[in-house]
Amino acid sequence: MSNPVISVHPAAGKPAATRVIIVGLGHHGLLLASQIVERGYDLVGAVEVNDLVGQPLSAIVPGAKEGAIVHASPAEASGTLPDVAVLAATVPTTVAVELARELLAAGVNVVALPAELFDPEQSWQPELDALGKKTGATLLATGVQDTWWVHMPALAAGSSSNISRIAVEHVVDVNTLSMDVASFLGIGRPPDATSASGPQPYVAGEGEAVLGAALQEAARLIGLTPTCTTLSAEPVLAGEPVRWTAGNRTIMPGRIIGTKERTLIETAQGVALEGTLHTVILTDDQQPSDRLTIDGTPRLVLEHRPFPGEQITNIAVLNRIPDVIVAPGGVMGASQLPAARPWLGLTRRAH
Numbered sequence: 001m002s003n004p005v006i007s008v009h010p011a012a013g014k015p016a017a018t019r020v021i022i023v024g025l026g027h028h029g030l031l032l033a034s035q036i037v038e039r040g041y042d043l044v045g046a047v048e049v050n051d052l053v054g055q056p057l058s059a060i061v062p063g064a065k066e067g068a069i070v071h072a073s074p075a076e077a078s079g080t081l082p083d084v085a086v087l088a089a090t091v092p093t094t095v096a097v098e099l100a101r102e103l104l105a106a107g108v109n110v111v112a113l114p115a116e117l118f119d120p121e122q123s124w125q126p127e128l129d130a131l132g133k134k135t136g137a138t139l140l141a142t143g144v145q146d147t148w149w150v151h152m153p154a155l156a157a158g159s160s161s162n163i164s165r166i167a168v169e170h171v172v173d174v175n176t177l178s179m180d181v182a183s184f185l186g187i188g189r190p191p192d193a194t195s196a197s198g199p200q201p202y203v204a205g206e207g208e209a210v211l212g213a214a215l216q217e218a219a220r221l222i223g224l225t226p227t228c229t230t231l232s233a234e235p236v237l238a239g240e241p242v243r244w245t246a247g248n249r250t251i252m253p254g255r256i257i258g259t260k261e262r263t264l265i266e267t268a269q270g271v272a273l274e275g276t277l278h279t280v281i282l283t284d285d286q287q288p289s290d291r292l293t294i295d296g297t298p299r300l301v302l303e304h305r306p307f308p309g310e311q312i313t314n315i316a317v318l319n320r321i322p323d324v325i326v327a328p329g330g331v332m333g334a335s336q337l338p339a340a341r342p343w344l345g346l347t348r349r350a351h
Contacts, residue, residue: 006328006336018321021045021082021108023074023099024089025052025060027178028113032088032314037063039318039343045077046070047089047099074099078106084321087112090180097124100139104128107135109324111317117141119213120333132330140332142320142340143313149214149275151339152302153292154221160296166218167274167293168211173282174258175246176310182247185279186256191235211275212263214334218273221335225268233261236280244281257281319343 020041022033025048036043043064046057053072057064071077074085085103087096093116100117103110118141120129132139153166174182212229219226236258242251251257258280265273282288289305319340327337 006332017042018084018325019044019080019082020321021047021077021080021085023047023077023085023087023103024091025070026088026090026180028090028310028314029086029088030061031310032086032113032317033057033061033064035314035318036086037061039345041321044068044080044082047072047074047077074102074108075106078103078108082108083325084109084111086317086321087114087117088317089114090178093117093124097128100128101131104131104135104137104139107137109137109327110139111320111324112139112141113143113313113317114141115143115145115210115213118143118145118210118334119216120331121216125331129331134329136329138324138327138329138332140320140324140327140334140337142334143316144309145210145214145217146320146334147312147316147340148290149211150218150221150334153215153218153273153294155339156292156294156300156302157222157296160294160298160300163271163294163296165272165274165293165295166215166222167276167291167295168215169276169278169289169291169293170211170309171278171280171282171287171289171307172309173286173288174244174280175282176288177246177279179247185259186235187244187247187258187281188249188251189256190254191237191256211261211277212265215263215265215273215275217333217335219265219267219271220333222271224271224273226265226273227268228266230264231261233259236260236278242281242283251281316340 018041020036020043022029025046045068048070052070055070057068057070085108087110096114096117100110149168212231216226235256238251238253238255238257240253242257244251261277263275287306288309290307291303294300
């Protein structure tokens with residue numbers, strides 16, 4: 001995507017009476033719903049597919065708009081005339097795209113959490129982009145990828161020259177993830193011989209190339225042209241008994257305690273972007289972390305630990321709500337927007 005960065009930042013603060021719905025009331029969805037209320041937005045509805053449907057939303061999320069309920073579909077929730085939908089459901093790509101399609105068709109802006117929607121150069125992009133342009137609604141996938149893996153590498157790269165490689169290494173604690181995600185990763189199961197098939201060409205929209213999608217966007221923001229992306233993933237096995245706190249069980253040696261995903265992006269300019277994502281059960285002496293390495297002049301290594309990735313994910317979503325409201329209709333990539341601005345809350349300038 002070669003579009004220039006679009007300046008969309010509105011005036012500081014939130015637009016008056018911004019009406020928001022939340023799609024998905026799982027782990028992240030419930031946290032985001034509470035933070036939407038705390039930030040002062042009007043939470044006017046939610047979407048779920050379980051026994052919460054039809055229940056008053058205020059009974060689930062204190063502070064939700066009086067009369068708001070949990071709906072069974074985005075089409076129903078769109079009847080509340082929201083300005084923005086926060087798509088927080090953990091669903092397959094096909095379902096996430098269908099949810100986004102329903103919302104855009106109703107003229108509702110979408111801030112999406114699913115990583116599968118992060119790279120806009122995918123097969124679903126032309127249809128959703130045309131739909132958003134028609135209705136004036138915008139789709140933007142964001143989260144920690146946006147702030148930390150797209151804009152941070154681009155910002156740091158401006159401090160170096162003769163760059164040959166940009167690498168991100170990220171460690172996530174499985175204990176901070178939902179049981180659905182842990183099940184998808186195969187936590188506690190014996191290894192599957194087919195799960196480590198070696199490097200393969202990455203097909204956009206397939207697999208779980210979380211860092212791959214973000215680093216492609218980072219390349220575009222820096223001004224690089226991605227030419228080839230390869231992805232490999234392998235299970236991480238316990239070498240000794242490992243206590244899985246969130247699952248309330250001990251994983252025995254030889255069983256899966258996580259995955260290690262590697263991404264390599266080659267560019268026309270000869271700069272390589274590499275991403276390594278470790279999603280594993282961390283022990284008491286280990287911490288979630290994020291490291292950015294830029295091989296250039298000078299060589300830069302930036303590391304943050306413990307890395308509050310879950311908090312960053314939610315706050316980054318909330319900080320993009322003002323941007324997505326004023327952005328042009330259609331599908332937006334993080335590389336097309338300036339870095340998200342922080343919400344200053346009730347902070348007052350000292351006199």
